[in-house]
Amino acid sequence: GDSVTQMEGPVTLSEEAFLTINCTYTATGYPSLFWYVQYPGEGLQLLLKATKADDKGSNKGFEATYRKETTSFHLEKGSVQVSDSAVYFCALSGSLSGAGSYQLTFGKGTKLSVIP
Amino acid sequence: SQTIHQWPATLVQPVGSPLSLECTVEGTSNPNLYWYRQAAGRGLQLLFYSVGIGQISSEVPQNLSASRPQDRQFILSSKKLLLSDSGFYLCAWEGDSAITDTQYFGPGTRLTVL
Numbered sequence: 001g002d003s004v005t006q007m008e009g010p011v012t013l014s015e016e017a018f019l020t021i022n023c024t025y026t027a028t029g030y031p032s033l034f035w036y037v038q039y040p041g042e043g044l045q046l047l048l049k050a051t052k053a054d055d056k057g058s059n060k061g062f063e064a065t066y067r068k069e070t071t072s073f074h075l076e077k078g079s080v081q082v083s084d085s086a087v088y089f090c091a092l093s094g095s096l097s098g099a100g101s102y103q104l105t106f107g108k109g110t111k112l113s114v115i116p
Numbered sequence: 117s118q119t120i121h122q123w124p125a126t127l128v129q130p131v132g133s134p135l136s137l138e139c140t141v142e143g144t145s146n147p148n149l150y151w152y153r154q155a156a157g158r159g160l161q162l163l164f165y166s167v168g169i170g171q172i173s174s175e176v177p178q179n180l181s182a183s184r185p186q187d188r189q190f191i192l193s194s195k196k197l198l199l200s201d202s203g204f205y206l207c208a209w210e211g212d213s214a215i216t217d218t219q220y221f222g223p224g225t226r227l228t229v230l
Contacts, residue, residue, distance in 0.1 A: 032217050032218070034218070036221075041226075042223060042224065043122075043206055043222050043224040044208075046218065046219075089160070093217045093218075093219075101148040101150075101165050101210070101211075102148070102210065102217045102219070103175075104162070104208075104219055106159055106160045107159070108159045
């Protein structure tokens with residue numbers, strides 16, 4: 001079945017440091033890939049997505065490139081801020097029973113703490 | 117624009133009591149709707165999904181059930197809660213023709229079973 005593997009956290013960085021959170025996946029077909037962010041006590045927010053190989057998703061200074069050859073979708077940001085402290089989830093979408101709905105398969109999440 | 121609501125935001129219930137969590141979506145029609153549970157240290161688990169009124173599919177056998185009485189309303193229920201039902205419950209919608217296969221999540225309900 002489909003699976004997503006994320007780097008284990010927690011990750012602690014100083015403000016303005018470079019961020020990379022690794023994500024690799026196993027899937028049949030050509031799934032869409034996503035990064036979601038969860039701030040403390042809140043639901044998940046879509047951060048960015050990519051739908052096909054070599055697509056780059058970007059939002060709020062974060063970016064990730066869909067690499068089919070390495071089955072990866074690593075999240076990067078050039079300069080993190082304290083407000084980026086959150087849990088980040090990598091996910092892929094797969095069809096559910098051919099019913100026109102999709103299942104998201106999530107990684108376990110990576111907690112990021114940014115210190116001033 | 118589309119918005120998704122969940123209530124209550126937090127809930128503390130005794131073991132053996134019933135449960136009803138509600139999710140509603142605004143600004144879209146005929147969405148696919150999903151219930152997930154996020155248990156501490158265990159990631160997100162898909163519980164139920166629905167592609168239309170009265171159509172419910174369960175992904176994991178458990179103590180919970182779901183219903184969809186209206187197009188944009190999704191309810192998660194239990195007749196008798198177990199300690200293991202504690203967790204953070206998230207509802208999500210998907211299905212706008214321009215953004216199919218992208219799910220958008222509600223704010224969640226924190227359930228503690230004592």
